[in-house]
Amino acid sequence: MNLEQVNLHLNAYKESNQILDAAKYLIRNFDLEHENFAGFAFRDELKNDGLLLTAEGEIGEKQIVKIPRNLFDFDIKLVLNMVAHEMLHVRQKDPNSLVEDKNEREFQAYYEMLFHKVFPQIPELSPFYIKQFGGKALEYYKRMGEGSELQQKYAEQKKEVEELISVQP
Template sequence: MKTYQDQLQIVHSYHEIGETIAAAQFLIEKYSLTHPNFKGFELREKAKPNFILMTTEGPLAGPQIIRIPENTFEYPLHLMLNLLMHEMIHVSQKTKENLIEDKNEREWQAYYEMLFHKKFPQIPELPDFHKRFFAKKALEYFNRMGEGSELQSKYANQKLETDNLLSFLDAKTK
């Protein structure tokens, strides 16, 4: 595998010539994020520094496309890799074999992976301020599962890990 710096240079080269989709494809292959249910990338409107939107679109149990901002690679590569991983998790969640119909559960699983990298340890860790942001997003979806629900019970241990991470991050900033 090429070094992170080599990959960064390749991504920047693609970005400079307007090949955002080629850069994203390169990354999902290099980081072993590919999935048979993935149909491809499409571009969407430019992201803003405080709002980077990527979405996974397609019918449940059908092929999925991921829409990424045309300026995706103007932002830090470690963040973009985590966001691409998040969307590729959604691709796998929308297969016949692994179908997760509840959106809150899908989002919980994807945000949890962004925090702890249990399925994809090869993805670079996020800085603390991003971890804090995504932990709070994860907890929003956990809370939407319904207090005391079966889904909340299923993810109770992961929620505890997330709460502990937030407490740790908060203690570091004091």
């Protein structure tokens, strides 16, 4: 299904004020579902036109992804990448595939937004967002601790991120 068709469906959901159903439509149609996902709920919108989604719940328990009501006012590629980011957190917090360190979880999720290894069906971001989310990935890499085991584990991915950012217009 192309993004134009997806937008038509999302607009129909928006007109009926069925935002949570629209989000469910996305995870079904882009194969993002996971057994550790408990559903969507609303969170407050950001005042500065920013977009924030969160996966909430205790580590090892089912996760609720909180979305703002204005989620579908943003570019569909950005929305899909942000939803995929949170759905990766849902998987990371599953007892069968637990990633305990927050910096590692965030690095993995931002890396996924850039390279789409887990969710290859998610569209590529614009150069602006590649730089922005690449910077976030590097920030979480830095927080892992200079020379730490985690940094060593992700050294190659860090290089990939740096290289990707460097070639963006």
